[in-house]
Amino acid sequence: DTGVSQNPRHKITKRGQNVTFRCDPISEHNRLYWYRQTLGQGPEFLTYFQNEAQLEKSRLLSDRFSAERPKGSFSTLEIQRTEQGDSAMYLCASSLDSSTEAFFGQGTRLTVV
Amino acid sequence: DQQVKQNSPSLSVQEGRISILNCDYTNSMFDYFLWYKKYPAEGPTFLISISSIKDKNEDGRFTVFLNKSAKHLSLHIVPSQPGDSAVYFCAARRGGGSEKLVFGKGTKLTVNP
Numbered sequence: 001d002t003g004v005s006q007n008p009r010h011k012i013t014k015r016g017q018n019v020t021f022r023c024d025p026i027s028e029h030n031r032l033y034w035y036r037q038t039l040g041q042g043p044e045f046l047t048y049f050q051n052e053a054q055l056e057k058s059r060l061l062s063d064r065f066s067a068e069r070p071k072g073s074f075s076t077l078e079i080q081r082t083e084q085g086d087s088a089m090y091l092c093a094s095s096l097d098s099s100t101e102a103f104f105g106q107g108t109r110l111t112v113v
Numbered sequence: 114d115q116q117v118k119q120n121s122p123s124l125s126v127q128e129g130r131i132s133i134l135n136c137d138y139t140n141s142m143f144d145y146f147l148w149y150k151k152y153p154a155e156g157p158t159f160l161i162s163i164s165s166i167k168d169k170n171e172d173g174r175f176t177v178f179l180n181k182s183a184k185h186l187s188l189h190i191v192p193s194q195p196g197d198s199a200v201y202f203c204a205a206r207r208g209g210g211s212e213k214l215v216f217g218k219g220t221k222l223t224v225n226p
Contacts (some may be wrong), residue, residue, distance in 0.1 A: 004156070031212065042117075042202050042216030043157065056213055091156055098212060101147060104156035 002026060004105035006092050012111045013082055020078045021108045025094030032075050033102055034067055035091040036060065043091055049075060082112045116140045117205050119217035126224050132190040134220050136203030139184065143215075144208035148177060148188045151200045151219070160201075161188070165208075193224045 005024040013019050025032045030051050035043035046065070048056040051072035061067075064082075069075040079086055089109050093102040118137045126132045134148075144165040149157035163170040163177045163186070170177050176189045190197055203217040 006156075033212070033214075035214075040218065042204070042218050043214075045213040045215070048212050050212075056211065058213070093156075095212075098210075101159040101162055102214065103159060104149075106154070106156045 006105040023092030029094035033093040037089040117217040123221040132193045134188040143205040145206040
């Protein structure tokens with residue numbers, strides 16, 4: 001199975017610590033997306049890359065959040081000085097181009113205690 | 114500001130009958146709509162999509178209808194099967210180059226044997 005892969009699947013961290021998540025998209029997909037989902041809500045868009053260029057960022061992406069896709073392949077999402085409100089499922093998705101659907105990974109569940 | 118609304122949090126249907134999931138949107142700039150299915154502890158899985166130039170799209174047991182004047186779309190599943198039990202998310206994308214998907218809050222479908 002060469003779907004979207006996210007690591008780790010679960011992360012528990014203390015408030016104030018930094019965390020980093022990794023996403024490996026489907027290999028030929030040049031578009032990569034990060035979403036966040038909290039309980040009872042649908043996924044909320046965070047940011048989008050086309051190859052290595054970050055082309056869209058949500059207002060949800062505060063200055064504590066940073067995402068990179070340095071070689072246009074895998075991506076990392078870092079949250080600095082985590083807060084309890086950051087507890088959520090962080091979802092990564094990839095797509096081949098703008099006319100095709102996005103495929104999601106299984107997500108990284110973050111719990112900030 | 115919920116631009117994509119799924120007003121029914123849950124729906125229960127008997128196996129073999131039709132399931133109809135509804136979705137309303139407010140942004141007239143949306144031109145592409147998708148339905149995703151999500152099982153617990155997994156990422157969303159793409160089901161079916163429709164462009165705003167169409168009013169119907171079929172894929173096996175799944176049909177999506179789009180009524181642009183009413184800003185309404187629906188997903189029909191016929192016949193419903195117990196394995197269809199999941200949370201269904203409606204999502205929309207704005208034209209003009211944005212690749213951001215805006216999701217509804219989801220509808221939990223339960224198909225009873």
